[in-house]
Amino acid sequence: MPVDLELEAVLRPPQLPMSPYPPKVIVLANGKKMVIRQAVREDVPAILKSVHPCLFIERDYYDIVSARLYGELLAWYRYRVKSEYCLLGQVDGYLVGVVNGRLENEKVGMSYHTLAIDRGLRIGSHLFAAKMEYHMDYLGQEEVLIVAESPIGFRRWMIEYPLEMTTIPHELGGGDSYRLTRAIYLKAKPRLVVGDRPVPQNLLDEAEAEIKFADDDTIRERIAGLKGR
Numbered sequence: 001m002p003v004d005l006e007l008e009a010v011l012r013p014p015q016l017p018m019s020p021y022p023p024k025v026i027v028l029a030n031g032k033k034m035v036i037r038q039a040v041r042e043d044v045p046a047i048l049k050s051v052h053p054c055l056f057i058e059r060d061y062y063d064i065v066s067a068r069l070y071g072e073l074l075a076w077y078r079y080r081v082k083s084e085y086c087l088l089g090q091v092d093g094y095l096v097g098v099v100n101g102r103l104e105n106e107k108v109g110m111s112y113h114t115l116a117i118d119r120g121l122r123i124g125s126h127l128f129a130a131k132m133e134y135h136m137d138y139l140g141q142e143e144v145l146i147v148a149e150s151p152i153g154f155r156r157w158m159i160e161y162p163l164e165m166t167t168i169p170h171e172l173g174g175g176d177s178y179r180l181t182r183a184i185y186l187k188a189k190p191r192l193v194v195g196d197r198p199v200p201q202n203l204l205d206e207a208e209a210e211i212k213f214a215d216d217d218t219i220r221e222r223i224a225g226l227k228g229r
C-alpha cells in the first residue's frame with residue numbers, strides 16, 4: 001500500500017537528536033564475551049525473533065515484559081514513538097538480552113524495558129547499567145524515570161542502585177516512577193557499570209554481521225535455567 005506522506009508527517013512524532021552509544025564488551029561470569037551495541041531501526045525484525053518466544057513464558061514476568069517490549073520495538077520500527085533507542089547484548093552473535101527506552105525531553109529519560117534471554121549471568125543487570133550509562137554519559141541527561149514490573153527487576157534496579165522514589169507517573173502506567181539522578185548514577189557507576197572499549201574489531205564485526213537467534217525451545221530452556229550458553 002502506498003504511504004500517504006502528508007499524513008505520515010502528522011503521524012510520525014518528531015525525534016530529538018541522540019548521540020550514538022559507543023559499543024563495549026563485557027566478560028561474563030562464564031568467560032564468554034558479551035558485546036553491547038546500539039541497534040538500528042532495521043534490526044527490529046531480527047530482534048523480535050528472540051523476543052517472540054518469551055511472550056509465552058509466565059515465569060518471572062517474561063510474558064508481560066516481552067509483550068510490551070515487542071510493541072515498543074514495533075512502534076520504533078513503524079515510526080510511532082518519540083526518540084526511542086534500543087541496546088543489544090550479543091554473545092557469539094546470538095542475542096542474549098535487550099534494553100530500550102526513550103527521551104522524554106533533553107533532560108529527562110524514560111526507561112522502558114530490560115529482557116535477559118540468558119539467565120544467571122547478570123546479563124540484564126549489565127544491560128540496564130549500559131542504558132543508564134547511555135542516558136547519563138552519552139545523552140547528557142539529568143534523570144531517568146523507571147518502574148519495575150517484576151520482583152527481580154525491583155531488586156536489581158530500585159534496591160541495588162538504589163533509586164529514588166517519586167510520585168511522578170510513569171508512561172508504562174504502573175506504580176509511580178523511581179528516579180535515577182546523576183548523583184545516584186555517579187555513586188553506583190564504579191560498582192555496576194562495567195565493560196571495555198573499544199570492542200575488538202573481530203567481535204564487533206561478528207555482532208554486526210547478524211543478530212542470531214536460538215530456537216524457541218532453547219530460549220525457553222535458558223530462561224528456565226536448564227541450559228547455559
Ligand SMILES: CC(C)(COP(=O)(O)OP(=O)(O)OC[C@H]1O[C@@H](n2cnc3c(N)ncnc32)[C@H](O)[C@@H]1OP(=O)(O)O)[C@@H](O)C(=O)NCCC(=O)NCCS
Nearest residue numbers: 065115116119120122123124125148149150153223224225
Ligand atoms: C530482571 C532481569 C532483566 C534481570 O536479569 P539478570 O540481571 O541477568 O538476572 P537473572 O534474571 O539472570 O537472575 C536473577 C536472579 O535469579 C537467579 N536466577 C538465574 N536464573 C534463574 C532461573 N532460571 N530461575 C530462577 N532464578 C534464576 C539468579 O541467580 C539471580 O539471583 P541473584 O539476584 O541472587 O543474583 C531478568 O530476570 C528478566 O529479563 N526478567 C524478565 C523481564 C523483567 O522482569 N524485566 C525487568 C522489568 S522491571
